[in-house]
Amino acid sequence: MSIFSDNIRVLRDRKNISQQKLADDLLITRSRYVKYEDGTSEPPLELLLRFSKYFNVSVDLLLSVDIRKYPLDDMLKVAENRILLPVTVDSKGDNKIEIVPEKASMGYLNGYNDPGYIESLQTLSLPFLRNGKYRAFPAKGDSMPPYKDGTYIVGKFVEDISELKTDKTYVFITVNDGIIYKRFQFHEGSSIWVKSDNNFYEPYKISLFDIYEIWEFACSINTEEYRPDEFENQNVREMFSEIKSEIKYISERINIKTK
Template structure:
């Protein structure tokens, strides 16, 4: 964690107002820092003391702490279960700012869907555009909330709430450990795959069902096979490597 923040043992010791050998002793498990020192460390790393002590902060698959907020939900008191909130296309831009606000969620349409497995938190998102054909624009994708990037199953579809892209629905490949990136792929081969920095991710919703007033065309030629998906990812990774060589 110290090295990731760009500190040497010397500069880290100076920032904590301790001597350099103490830093080495802490890192080698030969001594434990005092509470006042732990508090300073927590401020430097922008985490709580509890997180510093109890969590693996080197885990690349954590959703970035600065993006994490308490997930707001609304509950049907009569049925004793959470509602599924619907985020229409016209509300998607506002959702990135108000997703953690219970009052914002209360104003969204809500419903129950009995066929979904119990025990999860679900949200529905209206998708727009034709990047995920044969799923049509205007379809509603229902996703189950997942907390960690390492829960992503490569090649499955997810709704990602992001800081720069807003709400997107794509197939996701997790290359955070290898490349430090997520790769997002459209089912419509007319759209290029692209990479996303994990620091952009605010929420992850694993697609579990969809609702549409139109049936997909079974003869659609726009959908990709898994081999084509992997080829697309491979080509994107090659492009990234070429860019790195020339940068």
Template structure:
């Protein structure tokens, strides 16, 4: 992206560093610095974080802002600060649903705010989704079982993070964790962090700060190639086991009441 190349060049020169000195500071080759500044290549997300830290900037500002002598950083840590969302439209000027495949999730961290990048994503339309901005994300792993890995979550863009509702599921795009699909445990107005929970109890809840979050998408539907399996008919053995478990439970209740 043009912002990244021009920002690297401007900030490097402002610090009075040659390309070689800058490359040595980041432990990369000088030729890479030249490629980044000439917009012939883009740094991977881990290196972007390293560069942003080197220049004492947020990754968000470093990617999305045109940094020059007139630029001033925005106040940090305010989830109410809204950004312009990049979208694509079809020939009739209707918004598309862009798909972020699993293999593209890392690239989405660099290009989520770049209209050209978003326009290159696979896209489709569904008649039941109108009146909002929607995006589809392919999820990986078993943290949200019973939704299987490889499911596609269709989310509606959350413009005002104060509208986030506890116990509902969202696609959370953050600087440190990338794209994740989780259930939310609290409201933003209560604190500056979101508690994210997996439906699979094997995984512990964790918190992500408002400063770390790039986008929030409220889950509206999912698409999966794994169809539901029929419920097996009860057997005599399973019925017997069920009755024994019920008897044990009743026995424990009776013992507790004595």
């Protein structure tokens, strides 16, 4: 038996319909349907889509998630017919927020849609974050001060790209850069522009096709405090940023004069 065969049997039972009735609705013979339900055969893509539309369940869920373990009513439906894992709560009714550890952050790219991987993550609960689905991601580098290595950004899942707001910060899960925390700027065709709060770094463009997930900033968790000398280092970075901007301005002026 496969996950798919188990799922269609469970869904058929929930609808309280016979194998013959389901086969008729899908425009196939009962004998052909039985092979799918007992796992001796696999349906072609066209028929998979028919199953998906009939039960109003995404194809990836039909093929990869045991719906007996994750009831459909408890799942958060997201754009493009995808399904996010259930919104689970602790004994007090607060959201369980999965924590993506820094050392395993790259593994998230392979496991973000794997129920087993997500279940293996440690969780925490924050009573003031109740509505929506939240997840905590590690901040890295110096591109988004004052957040330093060891800080966790707690994000709320963004269901649709149209929900992005100019100058709001988001955690983007991307094909090329992995987990990044940036400030959204604007849409441009099939891409978006983002920037760092550290002006030393230039804004850049991300293709929408390279984005797996987007999480809107909800709060941050600092695991270390700033030392006084780190503020001095921040001033040095700002100084270099200003010098870089001045060099760019002078270069542009020179180019204008030579034209």
